[in-house]
């Protein structure tokens with residue numbers, strides 16, 4: 095085990111970023127075009143980085159497996175984006191956003207990064223407005239705000255229920271302009287399948303053209319991964335179907351450390367699965383909990399329809415257990431409480447896998463039209479999916495995997511432990527600790543891409559002036575290409591009896607049952623036997639049809655699931671090692687008398703960063719100790 | 734419920750295509766149309782046949798990936814609904830349904846139901862943006878945007894770039910897509926300086942790839958986001974105006 099150096103600049107927290115930018119080496123404008131930067135991923139983080147690096151004059155190559163940058167998972171974000179603008183005059187400030195984020199993350203994030211995030215949040219809104227993002231407005235023409243969970247101020251900017259879409263279109267359009275100007279070369283439907291490292295430094299990637307099957311190398315002075323989160327390890331999640339861990343996992347296998355993989359966020363208000371063919375879960379905005387009341391029948395096995403269950407036979411369990419916060423307890427608390435009800439047999443719906451979110455009282459009090467104004471589009475979305483009218487029948491909801499706080503380890507510059515490899519957005523572990531606040535992922539992705547990376551990458555590149563990227567016929571590239579080709583051949587020559595999805599679903603079940611909302615040493619040990627066994631079964635019994643040389647979605651999926659099967663084991667191992675509960679990581683053994691998460695700051699106030707050793711059962715742990723100098727450590731309570 | 738699917742199968746861009754019929758028995762009406770295809774594909778793979786290729790990702794009607802002609806209609810019978818959000822309960826038990834890819838010269842077929850929509854990216858690259866390099870912006874609230882303008886821009890910006898408008902158009906025109914992008918940017922104060930160069934760039938690039946718009950109006954009906962063809966009127970009007978306005982630029986290098 096070694097102790098990691100996060101390269102946090104010295105000085106008072108409010109001055110670190112400015113001082114750091116001033117002391118960083120710069121590349122002069124004329125020299126920027128001598129540097130080739132590869133950006134993998136074109137979601138919010140990747141598109142904003144690619145556009146900005148192109149504007150600065152770097153030569154950028156962008157890869158995405160999507161058919162267009164506009165399709166990235168970021169497009170689906172609904173609620174909004176935080177920024178410490180204090181336009182509401184309600185006491186917000188950079189320091190308050192910083193404080194809320196550190197506390198919300200259950201004191202497992204790096205203070206200096208979070209402070210910088212809060213600082214640049216204000217520039218993000220300026221930038222997006224200049225690009226034409228149609229944020230919601232007041233009648234006077236000023237920007238509107240709403241409030242979001244975990245905050246007592248109104249600092250969330252939004253564009254109807256499509257904030258992610260509009261922010262991504264803004265970044266994508268800026269990127270498109272750079273493509274048109276020739277500063278960015280965009281390769282769509284191209285999937286990175288390996289990172290190339292030479293003499294310990296990242297020098298390129300190997301990718302497969304998803305239409306032709308051609309395996310091809312891209313070489314650069316630096317590589318940037320902005321490839322999103324790994325929530326789909328659980329199979330069912332709110333993530334887009336194609337979101338995966340392959341780029342990050344391949345980098346991990348080439349030496350990049352994977353940090354805190356056990357920090358996964360479960361969102362309490364999703365539509366429960368309706369059958370075994372369910373392919374993904376749909377998020378219902380958290381805002382619904384402002385007016386909806388959550389309940390289950392008092393007695394297990396009560397099969398009456400909800401309108402036949404009188405008040406006296408209902409249990410509004412959140413209001414009962416958390417009188418102060420009621421239905422508005424934080425995401426993790428609400429999720430665990432719902433799980434308890436369903437596990438104890440009081441679940442509702444045909445599969446008994448949900449709890450009611452009831453608007454009856456709100457409609458009686460405020461009238462249907464008010465509820466329609468507030469939530470009309472959400473009710474419509476629910477009706478479309480569930481086939482029930484939420485104005486008359488209570489919604490059914492259940493928690494689902496939503497976001498992953500863990501990811502590749504990066505230092506203050508967003509560079510991983512592999513020199514030349516940067517990681518942005520949900521793919522890195524950086525800013526949210528053990529739990530992310532609502533509307534903060536969009537903020538982080540755009541902070542990383544528009545403002546942080548463009549300011550830090552020069553320091554790495556400047557000394558490389560005059561050098562050429564490693565040629566793609568170098569043995570390092572040849573070896574990686576051969577490995578990719580070999581994996582493709584191995585998958586296509588499989589003659590087993592099960593399609594890829596079968597293994598993905600099984601993995602999802604193992605993770606959800608044993609390493610989901612609650613975890614115990616026993617359940618984690620079980621998963622640590624089951625996952626390697628499933629992995630062996632995959633390699634002996636999977637069947638992938640078709641060929642490499644044409645569009646082959648089964649082959650794409652197979653490679654991604656193979657990586658999830660290795661990554662899933664690390665996720666569980668990390669959860670097993672962390673003998674405490676914090677944020678999204680709840681170990682049943684470690685709870686307060688009231689059943690709340692109990693941290694162990696003495697032993698676990700560190701980032702756990704795992705190194706691949708070639709043996710998935712024995713990764714090496716590296717620690718980055720976390721110091722809390724500006725926010726005092728405290729226990730969360732919502733009673 | 735039971736459904737008979739007649740699915741277009743085509744091995745590659747230049748391969749001949751044909752319909753294959755698949756009988757789907759006892760499927761749940763709570764399934765989405767894409768989940769029906771998941772089930773079909775598992776069955777095909779179980780029989781050692783290649784699964785049907787189709788684009789999809791978010792399955793929430795926002796990424797614009799999914800694209801199927803269902804029973805001759807882009808995204809199927811339900812208005813304002815993308816393929817991924819169509820649930821079987823909206824279909825008729827026992828029906829036979831033809832499922833085809835988008836058919837348009839601007840969208841070459843890749844395989845089965847998957848098509849190449851890269852021409853949409855080319856249109857945006859040609860002028861579907863506001864020039865605002867990172868870091869150059871002033872404080873967001875210094876730009877006042879009347880609520881009506883922001884709302885109208887948002888109506889246009891809601892386009893998901895799926896291409897249903899092109900698929901539904903008898904001419905294979907992409908005017909609704911282009912007009913939506915154009916209107917989003919040009920209804921906002923920030924979009925004014927480049928307005929008349931933008932309209933020319935967008936219209937000309939659109940015509941490189943797609944057919945001409947003759948006001949059939951099928952695009953609006955097919956659009957899963959119900960984007961109004963009024964935006965096409967704005968595009969056309971500004972295009973005409975641009976011929977006059979841009980004369981001011983005559984003699985200047987552009």
Ligand SMILES: Cc1cc2nc3c(=O)[nH]c(=O)nc-3n(C[C@H](O)[C@H](O)[C@H](O)COP(=O)(O)OP(=O)(O)OC[C@H]3O[C@@H](n4cnc5c(N)ncnc54)[C@H](O)[C@@H]3O)c2cc1C
Nearest residue numbers: 135136137138139168173174286322519520533534535536
């Ligand atoms: C339903 C939902 C609602 C949400 N709502 C909010 C919200 O209201 N506010 C908020 O702040 N956050 C929200 N989030 C979280 C937020 O949307 C994501 O965390 C964020 O958008 C991730 O952005 P990203 O750029 O890091 O990654 P993504 O947007 O996931 O982009 C990943 C990119 O990498 C590419 N890629 C990946 N692997 C490879 C590879 N191997 N080769 C080539 N390319 C690759 C993909 O093509 C894609 O372009 C929500 C999330 C969900 C699921």
Ligand code: FES
Nearest residue numbers: 790792797799817
């Ligand atoms: S899959 Fe994203 S819109 Fe249908």
